[in-house]
Amino acid sequence: MRRTALARNASGLALAGLGVALASWALHHGAVAPAAAQPGDATAAAPSTGAPAPSPQPGAPAARAASWRRPPPIGERFDDDAALPLHADPVASYELSVRLDPRSHDLVGSGIIRWRNASSIAQRELWLHLYLNAFKNERTVFLRNPRGGFRGSSALSDWGRVEVERLFARELGVDLWPVAARTSPGDAEDETDIAVPLPQPVAPGASLTLEVAWRAHLPSLTLRTGHWGAFHMVGQWFPKLARLEQDGSWSHFPFHPLSEFYADFGRYDVTVDVPDGVKVAATGAVAGETRAEGRVATRFVQDDVHDFAFAAWDGFAVQRTEHEGVVIACYYPPGFERAAEVEIDTVKFGLSYLGRAFGRYPYGTLTVVHPPPGAEEAGGMEYPTLITTGGAWTAPWSGIRSIENVTIHELGHQWFYGLVATNEHLFPFLDEGVNSWAELDSMGARYAEASASSLLGVPIGLPTLFRVSQLRADRSAVTARSSAEFSRGVDYGALVYGRTATALATVGNVWGHDALRRAVGRYARRYRFEHPGPDALLGAVDEVIGPDAAAALASSLLEGGFVDFVAADPTSAPVAADAAPVGADAGPPGAAAAPGAPLHRGQVLVRRLGTVVVPVDVDLWGEDGSVQRVRWDARDGERRLPYQGSSALAAVVVDPEHRVLLDGDLTNNAAVVGRRVPAWRTFEAAIFAAELGALFVSP
């Protein structure tokens, strides 16, 4: 899903849990303060594996307890696609039929859910997500906890709901639905998180074949799903099993306004029945079509996915093409032909770039849906092999790359959410944040510094936008937390999208973009078709780049760390040419003085505020225009750097190339000696701008 409007944006700006394991993980690492749990919000961390935390670096300040545990090394064999897993373990497969009535916005569905106990513990219950019940009334968890500042439109004009009618377990010979809970645990007003007791335990490895039938009514389009006129965006529309973790606990949760989704992989074989003339864009490839009595039933099949969604509208125009063996179909409103071309072009670029970086796209189809004007809330969303985009039809000519950015972002989710199926509810930063970094990385590769826009000749980069977006949140806020723990939508957007992307971009700027891409690529390939947590990502960064980079990321995302570099007190004085040299740890040799020329020596004070340790460049400017660049590892909180040159020290600049995008305050990164330089360029530009404005006001 894309970030907030910034917005646009803004925008603006990502560990599967099991009860007891999460509590012990949190206590051990001290990373995340236990949150006030929502009723029924039973989550737990994934078990962390691997070596104990690394020992502190020599000379570093006293090490804090590590907030993550290093997993087993992944290895170089995952740096390319040779060892790429070919298929997921099908734990929960759905063979469904659904009939949509576009006039009443009703769905009637039935089918088979094939589920296997892939954990190590016998199961005495199932958990179902009934997401559409979030829109049943204003008392649900979803609607009674409004989170302004993020996506989502105003009040619903039409409620939504899903009503299960039958859940017959063939192997057990019983309809489970009559004994299922009717509400979420501990919350009589919410019906999105449903426990289904089993009459007898299901052993590890055993399967259940569930005959399911249900009716649903789509809400008016308020958040991703619903109807707008004849347009229907149908997501989270069927009773969906929660993910069962390997240790036997269920990752179930009520549907929270900032939460997204999480489920097991499987095969989806879905037949969508709509009136003739309505076009359907869906997950997977078309495997058959039948027409009868004025209706069309289209069968879509897709293996190795964990969700299925579709859009239905009689107004779609369609363009189809193929790229690297993937059939790309774009469904868009009339008049948006140019936008569709941009989206297809961006998808082609993204399939190649993201595929090379994070592993080959494994599916045969990629469907793009550009919602019609008025249905923008359905846009900017990802489902397996189906993405929704958005943007005005004039956007391709505006100089703002809104369409390209939303397209590449949603396509990137095919890797970060789709293939690496992290728990979007528990750690939204792992998909939204990592994917936001993938977005800025790929767009930067294509458009350099103009990856966000190129307006009036001024190139603006996506890293800049993400940096600004994340500054809207408190600099000490923890990013790696459950979506339910964010009290404001603006914080969710700023941290989950912005801070994660900015932290990763900082690592790339400081330690190398290729190295970071290789680290994330190794992580994405190794954990394809799995459900990793934060340790897995940090482990990959640690393995490929090094412990300092991993520590910086962990500090920023898991511990609420921040960084602010300060430059101060540049001083220098002339010394005799034959004066004794400065000490051995003085740093740079400095400019050698010409014979007989005065030598200047001095020093500057540089400081690192905050706990995120990243090495940084420091430029020492001489009055003669010379610039000496030194590298400071910033392990100490502050350092006095020596200066020696043939002219007096005029200024100091920390991080002159703005590599440390996490730096929350750029205004203290430099200090000058003496008079400051007026902003003549700004003055000239402002005068010209005022003269242009005077065309309309002045006589």
Added chain:
Amino acid sequence: MSVALEPSAIRARRRPGLVAILYLHRLVASVVVAAPVAATVSLIVSRDPRGDLLLWQPGGVWLLEVARLLRTSAMAFAAVGGVAALLAAAVGLVPLAVLLAGLGRRGPLSLAWLLGRAGAHLGTLATLFGLALAAQGLVLAIVVLATESVAMTMQARPAVDVLRAVGWALALALVAAAGVVHDLARAAAVGADCDLYAALTRAVDVAAAAPVRLLAAYAWRGALSLCALALAAWLAARVGVATRGALVTTAVVHQAGVVLAVALRASWLAAALRAVVPAAASADRDEVDGLAAPSGDLAEQAEGRGPPRPVA
């Protein structure tokens, strides 16, 4: 000593000095409006030896950082800038009146005469300015609101956006038409020595008699001005501001565009004068001008119906 020109001979190029005064007013007013913003930006970036060159770095890190830091002051800047702009516009009536007065004369002009002639009509010009702003604002609001009310009933794109574009184009055309009448009234007030009502009626009559010709005269000069300014902006963007020399060149290019736009404005005002100043009254106007001169000799001359004498 100057004499009244035949209207057909009124040309802006005859009075480059007065056109320069118009440009200088615009430049000074822009400096006043721009100074607070520039000073604030300077405070933010001047600790860095690269100064505000940071704002031009590709990627926009510092540009957006400054914008973010100024965000909370944006309303204050807008208010101060708006007030300054309005005051500058009001003050700008003086060089405008001086230009209109001088364009209709041939020969050397005295500052006293120019200021006197201008001052005599400042009240009328100020009233016309206020009326024009109100009329243009009203026209803009009515047409845009009507367009939006229709657009909201439509759903299909790009039809809705095309409708909005047409609506805005119509609104701007009507605003321009009001601007044409406004300029004609100003020209009549100063050039034909009319009071407010006479100036307005004269302007409306002239506009009604030749609307297409007048709109065309206004439009081609306006279009050329926009092209000149766009070209200046484009060229300056290519020159950049990386060095001192580049900054100076950029400033020169920008100001060249503004000078051309001001010259075209003066050319249009001259055309407006030609349209409103009656040709047959030029001989009488000399006598009228003589009577209006502060000199007592001239007044006696007028009473005695002696030969007309040019006004110094």
